[in-house]
Each structure stands twice: as structure tokens, then as C-alpha cells.
Amino acid sequence: MPLNIHATQQPQSHETLYVSTPYHFNPDIRENRENPVMTLTSLLSLLMLLWTGPLPNGPLPNGPDTLSGTIYDAETLRPLHGAHIMVPNLQYTTSSGADGSFALVRPDCPCRILITMTGYKTLEMDPAQFTGTPVAVYLEPRAGLLSEVVIRSAPVPDASPRSYTNSSLESTEQFMQRLNGLSMIKRANYAWEPSLRGMSDSRVNVLIDGVTMVSACVDRMDPVTSYVETENLEKVDVSMGNISFENGNRPGGSVNLITARPGFDAGFYGEVDAGYQHNGNVQKYRVMSGYSNQRNALQAAFTLRDAGNFTAGGGERLGLSGYTKMNLKVDAGRDFAGGSRRWFTWIGDLALDAGYPALIMDTDKARSHLISYEHEWRNPGSLISLLRVKPYHTRIDHWMSDYNRDVTTRDVMPGMYMPMSGKTRTTGIRLESTLISGRHLVRATMNLHRLNAFADMLMEPVDEQVSPMYLINIGDAVLNNAYVSADHSWLMSPAWSLNTGLALDLSGRSLNDPVAADLLSIEFPDASTGRFIAAANWKAGLQYQSDEAWGISLNLSGGSRLPSHIESYGYYIYNPLDDLFYFGNPGLKNEQSTQVNLSGFLNGDDRLYGIEASLFVNHIRNYIGGRATGDLFAAYTNYDAALYAGGEAAGYLNPWPSFGLTFGLAGVYAQNLHLDEPLPMIPPLEAHFGLEWRVGSLTLAAQVRHAAVQRRIASATTLETPSEAFTVIDVRGTWNLRPDIQLRAGIENIADTRYTEHTSPGNFPSPGRNAQAQILIRF
Ligand SMILES: [Cu+2]
Incomplete structure (x- = not known):
């Protein structure tokens, strides 16, 4: 009844x-x-x-x-x-x-x-x-239109337009690219690097489950996003600008890749899937299996991807664009009485023979491990509603070479092979807590970690009479970093809330290889390679929200970014954007960023429609960039100032329960105020439009993405060329044949348009038409 x-x-x-x-x-x-x-x-x-x-x-x-x-x-x-x-x-x-x-x-x-x-x-x-x-x-709120991509194992009828089902044919990077204000830097057909509001590299903090992992390749071949598989993700939490302090404070923002964990009391279960993409003859296989009872859970997932050379729009086949990649993730969990849980996670990844058409060399082998142990307490009866303690260790080893290239005819270092290797280790502990009392909520985070980084190269002349030369690119850099933040939300009245936060970055760093330290001190006689630096960050935001219907918020923040280990200690590092070899500068000052962010949302009744929009201005003093010191060399330096300004908008319309439309728009203006020229690698104005239609067990979706021309290019710091506008259309379908069998198929770039992302070095073209199919079986 x-x-x-x-x-x-x-x-x-x-x-x-x-x-x-x-x-x-x-x-x-x-x-x-x-x-x-x-x-x-x-x-x-x-x-x-x-x-x-x-x-x-x-x-x-x-x-x-x-x-x-x-x-x-x-x-x-x-x-x-x-x-x-x-x-x-x-x-x-x-x-x-x-x-x-x-x-x-x-x-x-x-x-x-x-x-x-x-x-x-x-x-x-x-x-x-x-x-x-x-x-x-x-x-807990679900995905916001401008902040999160939530990945689900099955379509959810009332899910936010930013939630996507996993086991899809798309890669993590393809999912993320749909977030407005996030673009992808492509150097190859995989391992794309996220750029937030035109900022990337050390201006964006990329984490896996809150763990700090640092790329090992000095040529940025291995962004941290390449070390997890989409199917293993539960959500991608993206924060633009330095509004969120939980995941570190960087001027561009943060990307936290949150992996899915097994549930308890599920018995024995598993999933097998196989997929094929015709462009590049890409094969993908995944096996996942687990067992859990009320107290214990164990799960393992293995993914294998193998890709050949792909074809760009219009039919040009790109040599050296294939790769082979394997990923294994193991989770073991134990549930204790009293809201306490312990997790052990290992993510191992191995990439072999990955070609980088946009660069002058390719990855022979890249290997990574992430090991973490987490103890979580959720204490519903107390003030501290959440406490999480997480020690972790990550290690990345990277080997690349140009043995597969014709080095005799190239412009850079002709007649010379330059095999390189790089490795990084991070060892740390992350602590998180959430305190709730009355109308106050405090989130405190601490991340203590040590980074060890080393990179070297060999210069082997093709002429065997000439002897090779050995060079250290990063001479045993050791960085002891501490990050502490506190974020306070105060609900002043049912409509008004105030958010304030403070964060502190501390770093004691040194270059331990004496030869490398000597070489850098010849370049920079006034700077010491060993030093202690600190950065303070603050923020204040006021929010007005009238029910679920509409709201507006204004945020101000001041942040300071510490120079990265490559900006501080890199030696003789080739940059394909300007064909110059870079020197790090141990005496760099912190980048000081002052930001203003205005955002608002509007929701229709019963989620019939919704719109979110953000506008931002980000002024950076002591902007760190490269400055040529000769025909062949450049050094990192502090420019007086740079300015980023722009905005994003996203919305959806659900006229019928089975039919939905989405749209998005993003643009950024970026200027080096010191040189009075545009900053390099800034994405053009971009818009996308999507529709989704559900008929019974069938879901059909189409996406149109349009990027405008980009004529604002850097010329003093970078050899950049303007990019043309392009439009790409993708269609996809999912059919739930039975509750335990799902079929997926789609065609990307249906018109076979030849296009180049402005943010990709060397006018590297993106794939042309690509038909794909996948089957997924659960048991
Ligand atoms: Cu590399």
C-alpha cells in the first residue's frame, strides 16, 4: 500500500x-x-x-x-x-x-x-x-556543465548532459575535449595533453585519484592523462582557473582523473569488450573481472590497444602514427565497520613503438606504475564527515629515439641520432578532510611529495668515424614539495554564500648531479641550483542562488606558481614549436596570477533546459616563457606580464524525455604584454552542438564541432602559423541487445574533413573518417 x-x-x-x-x-x-x-x-x-x-x-x-x-x-x-x-x-x-x-x-x-x-x-x-x-x-551534486565529465557504465535517463557512458569508443581525451574551455594538444594519435583556457603543462595540475604524477618525457610526449584508460574512469573533475584549491593551485586549473572502484557484495562478475576502428586498423580488447562480498572487494582490469598508421582527412596516410599500449589496474578494498574503508590500487601502463608525427622522434617504450594505499573514514555522527589518508608512489620510465627517422635531411641537428631517456619518481602522502558544522563547510587538503627527475641523451653521428656525445638533460633534480590548503564555505542565508580559501606551496629543490649543476651555473652564474621557494594563494567568492532556478557567483583570487623542474633545471631540451634548444633557469621567479571569474546558471522547470556561462580575466606577472639567446638556443625567463581573458557557455534542452540537445561555446584572448604579441598555442573560438535520441534500447547521438580561424599567433617566441576554421561531424549509436550485451558503432569525421588543431605542433593533422564498432559483454 x-x-x-x-x-x-x-x-x-x-x-x-x-x-x-x-x-x-x-x-x-x-x-x-x-x-x-x-x-x-x-x-x-x-x-x-x-x-x-x-x-x-x-x-x-x-x-x-x-x-x-x-x-x-x-x-x-x-x-x-x-x-x-x-x-x-x-x-x-x-x-x-x-x-x-x-x-x-x-x-x-x-x-x-x-x-x-x-x-x-x-x-x-x-x-x-x-x-x-x-x-x-x-x-553530492552530479556533473556541472562546465566542470565535470562523469563516465557511467550505463546510460542514465536523468543524467546531466556532461555525463557519458563508459566502454564507449572514445578515448579519455575525446571525452574531455567536449568540455568547453578545454582543448587538446596533439603530438600523436594518442597521449593528448589537456589545455585549459589556453594554458597547459605546468600551468595545469593533472592528477590521478588526487595523486601527483609527473611526466618523464622532456618533450611532453607523455602527459599524465595517457597513463589511465577511459574504461577505468568514473569521472574527470575539471576546475578552470584557480577557484578550486583541492587539487593544487595552478593558474589554468586542475584535472583530476577519478578511477572507478569495485562495489561490495557483488559476488563474482566481469566484463569483456572488443572494439575495432577502421582508420589505422585500431584494435582494442579489455577484460575486467572481480569478486566481492560484504567486507572485501578485489578487481582487475586489463586493456590492450594496438593501432597502425592512420589516415588524415582527404586521404593522406601519416607514417609513424601507430602505437601499442597495455594497461592493468588492480583494486583491493576492505570495508570496516564504522564507515572506514581501505583501498590498495595499482595502475601499470606500458606503451611500445608509439609514433609522434608532430615531433622529431618517437617513443620506443614508456612504462609507468602508480601504487596507492588509501584509508578513508566517513564519520556520519561527527563534525569531520570525511577523512582520507593516502600514501602513494609513482614511477615513469621513458625511452625515445629518432632511429626510425631519416636524420640526414632534417633541419635540426642533421646527421645525428639523438636517443633520449627520462624518468620521474614521486613519493608522497595526501590528506583530505571535510568538516561540516551548521552552515559552515571546511575542506582541508595536504599533499606532501618528493619528486625525483632525471633525463639524458646521446648524440650519435650517422658518420661512425665521429664519436658520440653524452648529455644530461635533467641532472637528478630533487624537489621536496608541500601543498596545504583550506577552503571554507559559509551559507550566510538561504540565498547567499561566501567562499574563502588559503593555500600554501613550499618547495625545497636541488640539482644533485654535479656536472649538470656546473653546466647550468655557466649559463646562469648568479643563480644557485639549490633553493627553497614558497608561494601563497588566496581566494574569495560570493554566490547568490535562488532555488535551483538561477544563480550567479563572483570569484577573485591571487595565486603564485612555482617554476617546474624543467623550467628550473632543464638543459639542452629541444622545443619543436620554435626549433630551439632550451635551458632551464634556476633563478626564475614565481608566476603571479590575479583572476576574476564571473559565472551564472539558469535552469528551466523539470530540467527542460539549462544554461551555464563563465567569464574570466587572468593577469599574470612574471610570466615564464622562452626567450631566444641565439640562433639555436633559448632560455626560460620571466616576462613582465601576460593577460588571458575569455569565457565559456554551455547549455541543454530536453524537449521530450527521449530527445536532448546540447551546445557549448568557448573562447580565449591571450597576449604577452611584455612583447606586445599574442601568446602561443591559444585555441581559437570553438562551438559544439550535439543531439541525442533514445528509442527503446537504442541510443543515437550526433556531435558537430566547429573551430574558428586562429590568426592571433606568436612570432617573437614561437614559430607559429595561423590555422584555418574547420567543422567535424561525428555520429554514434548504442544498442542494448540484452541487459548483458551491448553493441556500439559510430563514424567520426563523417565528411572526411582534413583539419589541424591550432594547439597541435607542426600543423599535425587529425584523423579523417573513422568507422568503428564495439561489443561489450557483462557477466
Ligand atoms: Cu619522449
């Missing part, structure tokens, strides 16, 4: 907090007390109570017959109106009132309570968790 109980007025007073997660908490209080974190928690609760003042008493506590609580947005702390609270088997259902409160008859069964709301992750709770005063329930 269905039962509807309407919400009653509840004050905002709570003792218990539940944040939506894919799993539930054990409500056993005795277990909670045994948790070592609880003592610290109790102390902090007391401090927090003194800070926020005493809490008023709730008039309608949880009793033997009723369940009551209030539902909040876990990010903004706003009460959520219209969330559904239900007991699936019994069809008990209610929804939250204007102040987020609800009450429900206590079900007399060993069943679960589901709390759902469009735009939020579903939270599962146990009726036993509703004890004492009304509980506070926090729902």
Missing part, C-alpha cells in the same frame, strides 16, 4: 550527517567509538560548537514510528527542495519541503531507504541510521 507523508517544518539542527556515497555506513556506535579518529573528532566538534554557537533543538525527533531529517546540497549546504525519499519494496515515498525537511513512517522491514534528486547522486541509507534528532542528509 503506497503511503505519502508530507514534509513538516524542521529547524536546521542536526547531530548526524550523511553524505551521499555509493555505499552505506554501519550505524554501530560502539564500532565508531573504537575508531581512533573519534577522539580528534570529538575535540574538534567541541571547538566547532564554540565557533558556531549552540544548536537549537529540533521538535520532531526520530522515533520508533517516524524517520525525519533535512536534505542539503553537500557542496553549497543549501537545503534541497523536492528530493524523493523512498523505500523501494514497500513503495513508501515522500519528498522534501522548501526547507529540505522530510518525515516518513518508519518501515518495519530490513530494507533500504533511497534518497534521490535530479542532478544529485542517489544516497542509500539504513533505517537504523535515523535515531535521535532529525538527521542531516547531504547529497
Whole structure:
């Protein structure tokens, strides 16, 4: 018998907090007390109570017959109106009132309570968790149009337009490229590097599950995004500008690649998929399998991709554009009573014979390992709702050479082979905590890590009479880095909230190879290779939000970026953008960035339509860039100032439940104010338009992407050429043949347009028409 109980007025007073997660908490209080974190928690609760003042008493506590609580947005702390609270088997259902409160008859069964709301992750709770005063329930928002790509294992009818199903034919990079303001730098047919608002490399922090991993190739062949597979990702969290402090503070923003973890109590399960792409004869195979019971979970996934040379639009076949790549991910988890979980994760990746048509050499072999252990406590009954401690270690080894190239006729170093190797190691620990009390939410992050980097090369003349020369490109750089940040959100009234944050970057660094240190001190006699540097960052933001219908926010921030290990210590590093060999400068000053960001959103009733837009200005002092010091060489230097300004807009329209439209627009203006010329590698104005149509078990989608001309090019610092406008159309279809069998097919670049991304070096063209098909079987 269905039962509807309407919400009653509840004050905002709570003792218990539940944040939506894919799993539930054990409500056993005795277990909670045994948790070592609880003592610290109790102390902090007391401090927090003194800070926020005493809490008023709730008039309608949880009793033997009723369940009551209030539902909040876990990010903004706003009460959520219209969330559904239900007991699936019994069809008990209610929804939250204007102040987020609800009450429900206590079900007399060993069943679960589901709390759902469009735009939020579903939270599962146990009726036993509703004890004492009304509980506070926090729902985590799903993907925002401009900030996240969420990857799901199955299509979700009410998912945000920024959520995509995994096991698709697209790579991680292809997914990410659809985010407005994010473009891809392509040097090959894989391992694309993300650029946010025209900024890349060390101006963007790319993390895997919050872990700092540093590329080993001095020629930027191996962006960190290349070390994970799309199918292993749950979501990609992108933050543009330095608004979010959680993932490090960089002027361009951060990209956190969040991998999917196994669930508990799933028994034995698995997935096999095979895919083929005709352009480049690309084959992809993946096997994933796992076993979990209530307490333990173990899962392994292996992916193999093999690609030949691809054909650009119009029919030109590009030599040296194939690759072979393998990736293995293993997760082991244990669920302890009292909301505590431990995870061990290993991600191993191996790429062989990967060609880089845009560069002068190719990767012979690239190998990486990421090992992490994570202990997570979710303490619903306390002030610290989340605490995560994560030690980690990563290692990357990279070998490249030009043995497959004709070096006798090239412009750079003719008649000379230049095999190179590079390696990086990071060892660190990441700590995260979320504190919620009343109308205050604090997120604190600490990331301590040591980076070891080394790179060297051999110059082997084709003429065997001449002896080869050995050169160290990075002579054992050691960087001990500490990053600490605190981010505070205060919900001042139901409509207004204030966000403030502080972050500190500290780095003690040295170059330990004495020969390399001597060589650099000849270039820069006044700078010492060993030094300690610090950077402080601040932010303040004010937000107004009227219900779910519309909102606007203004953010100001000041950030300071430490020079990277290559900018500080690189030696004789070839840059294909200007054909010059670069020297690092150990005496570089920090880049100082001042940013203003204005953004807003508007949502129609029942998610019929939605629009989000952002405008930004980013002024950078002491901008780090290359400056030619002769016909062949350049050095990193601080330019007085640079300016970036622009914006993004994204929207969707769902006129019928089975039909949806999306659009996006992004543009950036970037100028080197010191040289009074455009900054190099800035993406042109770009727009995209998509539609999706669901008919029964069939989903059809089409995407149109248009990039305008880019005539604003750098000439003093880079040998850049203007790029032409292009339009690319892709179509895709997914057919759920049976619940456990899915077929996918699609054609990319259907018109076989020849096009070049402006951000790709050497006018490297993108693939032409590409037909693809894939089968996925679950068991
Ligand atoms: Cu390389």
C-alpha cells in the first residue's frame, strides 16, 4: 500500500550527517567509538560548537514510528527542495519541503531507504541510521556543465548532459575535449595533453585519484592523462582557473582523473569488450573481472590497444602514427565497520613503438606504475564527515629515439641520432578532510611529495668515424614539495554564500648531479641550483542562488606558481614549436596570477533546459616563457606580464524525455604584454552542438564541432602559423541487445574533413573518417 507523508517544518539542527556515497555506513556506535579518529573528532566538534554557537533543538525527533531529517546540497549546504525519499519494496515515498525537511513512517522491514534528486547522486541509507534528532542528509551534486565529465557504465535517463557512458569508443581525451574551455594538444594519435583556457603543462595540475604524477618525457610526449584508460574512469573533475584549491593551485586549473572502484557484495562478475576502428586498423580488447562480498572487494582490469598508421582527412596516410599500449589496474578494498574503508590500487601502463608525427622522434617504450594505499573514514555522527589518508608512489620510465627517422635531411641537428631517456619518481602522502558544522563547510587538503627527475641523451653521428656525445638533460633534480590548503564555505542565508580559501606551496629543490649543476651555473652564474621557494594563494567568492532556478557567483583570487623542474633545471631540451634548444633557469621567479571569474546558471522547470556561462580575466606577472639567446638556443625567463581573458557557455534542452540537445561555446584572448604579441598555442573560438535520441534500447547521438580561424599567433617566441576554421561531424549509436550485451558503432569525421588543431605542433593533422564498432559483454 503506497503511503505519502508530507514534509513538516524542521529547524536546521542536526547531530548526524550523511553524505551521499555509493555505499552505506554501519550505524554501530560502539564500532565508531573504537575508531581512533573519534577522539580528534570529538575535540574538534567541541571547538566547532564554540565557533558556531549552540544548536537549537529540533521538535520532531526520530522515533520508533517516524524517520525525519533535512536534505542539503553537500557542496553549497543549501537545503534541497523536492528530493524523493523512498523505500523501494514497500513503495513508501515522500519528498522534501522548501526547507529540505522530510518525515516518513518508519518501515518495519530490513530494507533500504533511497534518497534521490535530479542532478544529485542517489544516497542509500539504513533505517537504523535515523535515531535521535532529525538527521542531516547531504547529497553530492552530479556533473556541472562546465566542470565535470562523469563516465557511467550505463546510460542514465536523468543524467546531466556532461555525463557519458563508459566502454564507449572514445578515448579519455575525446571525452574531455567536449568540455568547453578545454582543448587538446596533439603530438600523436594518442597521449593528448589537456589545455585549459589556453594554458597547459605546468600551468595545469593533472592528477590521478588526487595523486601527483609527473611526466618523464622532456618533450611532453607523455602527459599524465595517457597513463589511465577511459574504461577505468568514473569521472574527470575539471576546475578552470584557480577557484578550486583541492587539487593544487595552478593558474589554468586542475584535472583530476577519478578511477572507478569495485562495489561490495557483488559476488563474482566481469566484463569483456572488443572494439575495432577502421582508420589505422585500431584494435582494442579489455577484460575486467572481480569478486566481492560484504567486507572485501578485489578487481582487475586489463586493456590492450594496438593501432597502425592512420589516415588524415582527404586521404593522406601519416607514417609513424601507430602505437601499442597495455594497461592493468588492480583494486583491493576492505570495508570496516564504522564507515572506514581501505583501498590498495595499482595502475601499470606500458606503451611500445608509439609514433609522434608532430615531433622529431618517437617513443620506443614508456612504462609507468602508480601504487596507492588509501584509508578513508566517513564519520556520519561527527563534525569531520570525511577523512582520507593516502600514501602513494609513482614511477615513469621513458625511452625515445629518432632511429626510425631519416636524420640526414632534417633541419635540426642533421646527421645525428639523438636517443633520449627520462624518468620521474614521486613519493608522497595526501590528506583530505571535510568538516561540516551548521552552515559552515571546511575542506582541508595536504599533499606532501618528493619528486625525483632525471633525463639524458646521446648524440650519435650517422658518420661512425665521429664519436658520440653524452648529455644530461635533467641532472637528478630533487624537489621536496608541500601543498596545504583550506577552503571554507559559509551559507550566510538561504540565498547567499561566501567562499574563502588559503593555500600554501613550499618547495625545497636541488640539482644533485654535479656536472649538470656546473653546466647550468655557466649559463646562469648568479643563480644557485639549490633553493627553497614558497608561494601563497588566496581566494574569495560570493554566490547568490535562488532555488535551483538561477544563480550567479563572483570569484577573485591571487595565486603564485612555482617554476617546474624543467623550467628550473632543464638543459639542452629541444622545443619543436620554435626549433630551439632550451635551458632551464634556476633563478626564475614565481608566476603571479590575479583572476576574476564571473559565472551564472539558469535552469528551466523539470530540467527542460539549462544554461551555464563563465567569464574570466587572468593577469599574470612574471610570466615564464622562452626567450631566444641565439640562433639555436633559448632560455626560460620571466616576462613582465601576460593577460588571458575569455569565457565559456554551455547549455541543454530536453524537449521530450527521449530527445536532448546540447551546445557549448568557448573562447580565449591571450597576449604577452611584455612583447606586445599574442601568446602561443591559444585555441581559437570553438562551438559544439550535439543531439541525442533514445528509442527503446537504442541510443543515437550526433556531435558537430566547429573551430574558428586562429590568426592571433606568436612570432617573437614561437614559430607559429595561423590555422584555418574547420567543422567535424561525428555520429554514434548504442544498442542494448540484452541487459548483458551491448553493441556500439559510430563514424567520426563523417565528411572526411582534413583539419589541424591550432594547439597541435607542426600543423599535425587529425584523423579523417573513422568507422568503428564495439561489443561489450557483462557477466
Ligand atoms: Cu619522449
